[in-house]
Amino acid sequence: DQQVKQNSPSLSVQEGRISILNCDYTNSMFDYFLWYKKYPAEGPTFLISISSIKDKNEDGRFTVFLNKSAKHLSLHIVPSQPGDSAVYFCAARGTSYDKVIFGPGTSLSVIP
């Protein structure tokens, strides 16, 4: 039972353009949604998060949008840079339990 889904395994974007990574979830009890960035052979690093009471959170070039009715969130990266090339994981957590569930990841390639 995959509670957090990322249906696009990979994405290629030209440098300077917008990257949009998508994530869907099934559990209405999630309270926090997060995005992590991962390079090969390293642990993931936290990028940005959003609480379920908000619909947008922005941090520099990164913006996360949450649509609770659709159980969908997205990460926008503007402008995309070659250093953004990595695997991006969507994750979710509910305050009523202590699990942090990750999606399968989307590999982003930003082409110079």
Next chain:
Amino acid sequence: SQTIHQWPATLVQPVGSPLSLECTVEGTSNPNLYWYRQAAGRGLQLLFYSVGIGQISSEVPQNLSASRPQDRQFILSSKKLLLSDSGFYLCAWERTRNTGELFFGEGSRLTVL
């Protein structure tokens, strides 16, 4: 400062041998701790999590086990490794409780032959 360390970084073990991966957190107390595994080409699978000493929750039935003998120590073990146990193992602690914001260790690459 707050840090997390896990070791060994790389391990090559024969099928049927035991396993012990250790994770230690510094600079915080009573953290929520997690073990994840990333198999080749796959996402992050939650294996175990712990909210306190001796409190372990298992997510996936398998031949792995976890223990938390001290507040900031989390150990992943197996008595007999299987080929399918190969993967990249990651320990993490929740920097701000109940938010899902995790700090990960450097990872341990396990190859079972």
